[in-house]
Amino acid sequence: AQSVTQPDIHITVSEGASLELRCNYSYGATPYLFWYVQSPGQGLQLLLKYFSGDTLVQGIKGFEAEFKRSQSSFNLRKPSVHWSDAAEYFCAVGLIQGAQKLVFGQGTRLTINP
Amino acid sequence: GAGVSQSPSNKVTEKGKDVELRCDPISGHTALYWYRQSLGQGLEFLIYFQGNSAPDKSGLPSDRFSAERTGGSVSTLTIQRTQQEDSAVYLCASSSKLAGYNEQFFGPGTRLTVL
Numbered sequence: 001a002q003s004v005t006q007p008d009i010h011i012t013v014s015e016g017a018s019l020e021l022r023c024n025y026s027y028g029a030t031p032y033l034f035w036y037v038q039s040p041g042q043g044l045q046l047l048l049k050y051f052s053g054d055t056l057v058q059g060i061k062g063f064e065a066e067f068k069r070s071q072s073s074f075n076l077r078k079p080s081v082h083w084s085d086a087a088e089y090f091c092a093v094g095l096i097q098g099a100q101k102l103v104f105g106q107g108t109r110l111t112i113n114p
Numbered sequence: 115g116a117g118v119s120q121s122p123s124n125k126v127t128e129k130g131k132d133v134e135l136r137c138d139p140i141s142g143h144t145a146l147y148w149y150r151q152s153l154g155q156g157l158e159f160l161i162y163f164q165g166n167s168a169p170d171k172s173g174l175p176s177d178r179f180s181a182e183r184t185g186g187s188v189s190t191l192t193i194q195r196t197q198q199e200d201s202a203v204y205l206c207a208s209s210s211k212l213a214g215y216n217e218q219f220f221g222p223g224t225r226l227t228v229l
Contacts, residue, residue: 036220043118043205043220051216090157101147101170102218104157 002027004093006105014113015083021076021108023091032094033074034102035065039087047089050074061085086112116140118221120206126227127196135191135224139208146189147209147218148181152202160204163189196228 003026013019025031032051036044048059055067065076074091088109092102119138127133139146148160150173159173163183174180178197183189193200203225207218 041222043222044207045220046217049216092157101159101162101173102149103159104149106156 002031002093002095002103004091004103004105006089006091006108008108009106010109010111012111012113013081016080019076019078019081019085019110021089021091021110023074023076023105024072025074025091025093026072027093027095030069032100033065033067034092034094035059035063035074035076036090036092036104037061037087038090038107044090047076081110081112083112083114086110118206118208118219120204120221120224122224123222124225124227126229128229129198130195132192132194133196133226135193135204135226137189137191137206137208137221139187139189139206140210140219141187142212143208143210143219144186145209145211145218146183147207148189148191149205149207150202151205151223155202157205160191193226196226198228201226201228 005024007022034049035047037047038044047063048057050057050067058064063078067074088107090107091105094100094102121136146163151157161181162170165186166183178194181191203223205223207220209218
């Protein structure tokens with residue numbers, strides 16, 4: 001069965017530092033890949049998605065992610081974090097294009113030190 | 115425009131009682147999804163509606179859980195004879211055919227606590 005692994009449960013970085021959140025998936029074909037962010041008490045907001053084409057995708061709030069087929073990874077990056085980026089980040093995969101259920105990783109909680 | 119709304123935002127109930135959770139999707143979104151977010155299990159898919167039909171209900175954990183959607187809009191998730199392990203945040207999402215269903219828009223969730 002398909003699965004998504006986010007190896008880091010909790011990450012702390014200093015404001016202004018760079019960030020990389022890891023995501024690995026297990027699936028026979030290339031899945032549809034998503035990163036969502038959840039602020040405390042809020043629903044999930046889509047940061048970016050990858051379906052095909054350029055493997056480096058740009059999202060909102062200055063985030064980007066790179067799809068690496070050979071590593072089955074879709075890591076999220078930001079060159080300089082802001083205190084407002086503190087939140088929980090979820091990687092998710094969908095197996096087909098179109099209406100579909102998403103399979104989520106366990107999430108990575110990001111804390112920002114001032 | 116209005117996003118996905120869910121009610122109530124919080125629900126505390128006693129073990130054995132039935133609860134109903136409501137989701138109002140974004141207007142015009144034909145696809146609607148329910149997920150459950152709990153500490154031990156993370157974010158789990160429960161059920162997906164296309165219009166009023168549920169082509170995928172594979173995530174419903176037991177027959178105590180049911181959901182319906184009427185008029186291609188509002189959906190209700192019902193949990194009968196609640197158990198403590200049902201305590202979680204229940205999230206609803208919707209997506210649009212016009213956008214190829216490529217993005218699911220999530221509501222703020224209903225936090226259910228079963229005492």
